[in-house]
Amino acid sequence: MSFNLRILNNSDSAALRALRLQALADSPANFGADFGRESLQAASYFADKINHPDNIGIFGAFDGTQLIAMMGLQRDSGLKRRHCAKLWGVFTSPAYRGQGISASLLQMLIRIARQQPGLLHIRLSVNARNTDAQHLYLRAGWTAYGREPDALSVDGEMQEEILMTLKLVEDLSL
Ligand SMILES: CC(C)(COP(=O)(O)OP(=O)(O)OC[C@H]1O[C@@H](n2cnc3c(N)ncnc32)[C@H](O)[C@@H]1OP(=O)(O)O)[C@@H](O)C(=O)NCCC(=O)NCCS
Numbered sequence: 001m002s003f004n005l006r007i008l009n010n011s012d013s014a015a016l017r018a019l020r021l022q023a024l025a026d027s028p029a030n031f032g033a034d035f036g037r038e039s040l041q042a043a044s045y046f047a048d049k050i051n052h053p054d055n056i057g058i059f060g061a062f063d064g065t066q067l068i069a070m071m072g073l074q075r076d077s078g079l080k081r082r083h084c085a086k087l088w089g090v091f092t093s094p095a096y097r098g099q100g101i102s103a104s105l106l107q108m109l110i111r112i113a114r115q116q117p118g119l120l121h122i123r124l125s126v127n128a129r130n131t132d133a134q135h136l137y138l139r140a141g142w143t144a145y146g147r148e149p150d151a152l153s154v155d156g157e158m159q160e161e162i163l164m165t166l167k168l169v170e171d172l173s174l
Pocket of ligand 1: 027030031069090091092093096097098099100101102103104125126127130132133135136139
């Protein structure tokens with residue numbers, strides 16, 4: 001099956017809301033945000049995510065017109081942090097998993113990240129128990145550089161996260 005991959009635009013805010021809320025409900029231990037709070041947000045909150053000034057893009061996969069997978073790339077703000085960006089909100093709707101959709105979206109995201117002047121690293125954090133996602137990131141070139149114990153408290157249970165980075169430029173002295 002082939003899917004259409006593209007960066008979300010203003011017309012996608014309702015689809016982003018639906019998939020994002022599905023993600024937070026499906027996988028609470030894998031996201032810092034929580035469903036209860038985000039589900040109360042106005043439509044403009046999701047439009048603002050698409051239009052955030054530090055956004056490099058929210059990348060989506062579509063089955064026809066339905067958004068079925070997503071991931072966001074946001075550049076850090078501030079002069080001393082502009083060389084880093086954060087990967088966030090990685091999610092594939094359960095019925096579409098294991099078909100290479102996230103791997104393809106990551107390839108597109110990395111290609112566009114490499115076009116951003118001065119961008120050197122893409123950082124992410126992933127639940128230490130989430131071996132599927134770790135496998136996905138390792139295959140795409142990320143390496144682990146640390147761990148954050150008790151990073152999230154989910155329903156009273158502490159969750160450890162692994163911190164990973166993808167170096168976009170091999171020789172940073174160039
Ligand atoms: C992790 C997740 C995003 C992967 O999305 P996906 O579209 O199914 O991933 P892909 O099909 O591109 O798989 C990429 C790799 O991960 C592996 N993988 C993905 N899901 C897997 C699963 N359930 N079991 C085993 N391996 C899996 C694939 O085998 C593939 O490995 P390969 O390249 O060696 O073949 C998806 O499972 C998901 O949404 N999980 C819940 C939310 C989440 O954990 N987000 C990450 C937060 S950091």
